[in-house]
Amino acid sequence: MKPLKRIIQILQATVAAFLTAALLLHTLLSAPATSRLIHLLTASPSLSLSFAMVTLPLLYLLLRRHCSHPRIYLLDYSCFKPIPDRKCTLEASERFVRRSGLFSPESVAFMQRIFSKSGLGEETYGPPFVFDPDSCGDHRARFDSAVEEAREGIIGAVDPLLLKTGISPNQIDLVVVTCGGFSPSPSLSSFVVNRYKMRDDVKTYNLSGMGCSSGVISIDLAAHLLRNQQRKPQYALVVIIESISLNWYFGDNRSMLVTNCIFRVGCAAALITNDPRCHRSAKMELIHSLRTNDGSDDRAYRAAIQEEDEKGxxxxxxxxxxxxxAGWNLRQHIKILGPRVLPLRQVFLYAYSVLSSWALGSKPIVPDFTTAFEHFCVHTGGKAVIEQVGRVLGLSEPVTEPARMTLHRFGNTSSSLVFYELAYMEAKQRVRRGDRLWMIAFGTGFKVGSLVWKSLKDSCLEDDNPWSDCIDRYPVPR
Known part of the structure; x- marks a missing residue:
């Protein structure tokens, strides 16, 4: 019986390899080309076996090549927490809206309804100009207001990060700053270099216009830059901010008014490195990163877009x-991410369901990502976005709790939101050494970005954690 059992195991492994390879090819080839390949292979068992024998060594070599890259470590991160006077309660929001005199009664009532259903609480933070009655004649933000908001966020995140890591600004080799809706000159990355008096050979990168996914994308960019320095240990400072002052909408278009109700002030800063000596001191290791872009599709490209209304x-x-x-792009994204992170059994089941869907016209199953990750930082774009991600991935309410609570406490802080979620889990001391964590965020264009981390330490509540003064009140009831 043992030889027979061994033969069965070999056949099962061959079939699994074939299915996995077919799934990977599906992400690279067009659907018609993949269908023809599947038909050809299924019609000839010998050809199918030969295909598996070829793909297995190739997959093995690709895996070895992937694993040969230097490891990337997250030394630490910090999230900006504005002063209490900047809390954007419903009362403060209504006072500003009515004081401005720029909204119709119907628009005011609409924003009140959106706010009440948004999932935001009474402790989110607004930009400085909202609280300054003398900011401008018609209460619109000026350029100086946006500069002040960006300056406060950057300093409020970078200062505590440098302090707790003990890293000097002169040790930093790369600076990546992302801010979706505000791109002054000199750039925000230049402001960081000037503020912290960095070396004259520091490399700077400034990202803009990439929406809420840019926090994940900026980490991915910094990681790729560090991996290209395989023999030289380097440090990268990533600053993730959004400036909403100049993006406050003063019109009556309802699709644009929603942004006034959900977007709030926030900023995060992270230090990452390729130095192997930091393995013991680092907080996490970056295992995988992935970016997908559906910008060629007009519907996806215009799903969230900056433009003028009929009144300018x-x-x-x-x-x-x-x-x-967002739901469709998430499904396409996990087709690529799944085989990289899921356990073999889940990969096999998913690949089998994909092949069956081609033959039977049914929908493939969604893999159980809770078998791959202990923690999820789901895009906190809004209540509906969190619910949509939960439905697509089949996540329970306890899994999406960090996203819902972050939305309640800080609102949609755009690109920095996933780090506020991580801070929530650390404040709750839920992250343990060896745990895997998935950060996923959506961005205009339309983009989806993922970061997969492995925790190298047990989490604890640190002094600069933005949840330190309120974590005992969370989670709040829905």
């Missing part, structure tokens, strides 16, 4: 296509 007021329109586009 500039705003960011969140269209009715946003939620379905």
């Amino acid at each position: 007021n500039t705003g960011i329109a969140l269209t009715k296509d946003l939620i379905p586009v």
Whole structure:
């Protein structure tokens, strides 16, 4: 019986390899080309076996090549927490809206309804100009207001990060700053270099216009830059901020008014390195990163877009296509990410369901990502976005709790939101050494970005954690 059992195991492994390879090819080839390949292989068992024998060594070599890259470590991160006077309660929001005199009664009532259903609480933070009655004649933000907001966020995140890591600004080799809606000259990355008097050979990168996914994308960029320095240990400072002052909408287009109700002030800074000596002191190791982009599709491209309304007021329109586009792009994203992170059994089941869907016209199953990750930092774009991600991935309410609570406490802080979620889990001391964590965020264009981390330490509540003064009150009831 043993030889027979061994033969069965070999056949099962061959089939699994074939299915996995077919799934990977599906992400690279067009659907018709993949279908023809599947038909050809299934029609000839000998050819199928030969295909598996070829793909297995190739997959092995690709895996070895992937693993040969230097490891990337997250030394630490810090999230900006504005002063209490900047809390954007419903009362403060209504006072500003009515004081401005720029909104119709119907628009004011609409924003009140959106705010009440948004999932935001009474302790989110607004930009400085909202609380300054003398900011401008019609209470619109000026350029100086946006500069002040960016300056406060950057300093409020970078200062405590450098302090607790003990890293000197002169040790930093790369600076990556991302800010979706504000791109002054000199750039924000230049501001960081000037503020902290960094070396004259420091390399700087400034990202803009990439939406809420840019926090994940900036880490991915910094990691790729560090991996290209295989023999030279380097440090990268990543600053993730959004400046909403100049993006506050003063019109009556309802798809644009939503942004006033959900976007709030926030900033995060992270230090990452390729130095292997930091393995013991680092907080996490970056295992995988992935970016997908559906910008060639017009519907996806325009799902969230900055434009002028019929009266010339500039705003960011969140269209009715946003939620379905996010769901579709998430499904395409996990087709690529799944084989890289899921246990073999889940990969086999998913690959089998994909092949069955081609033959039977049914929908493939969604893999159980809770078998790959202990923690999830789900895109906190809004209540509907969190619910959509939960539905697509089949996540329970306890799994999406960090996203829902972050939305309640800090609102949609755009690109920095996933780090506020991580801070929530650390404040709750839920992250243990060896745990895997998935950060996923969506961005305009339409983009999806993922970061997969492995924790190298047990989490604890640190002094600069933005949840330190309120974590005992969370989670709040829905």
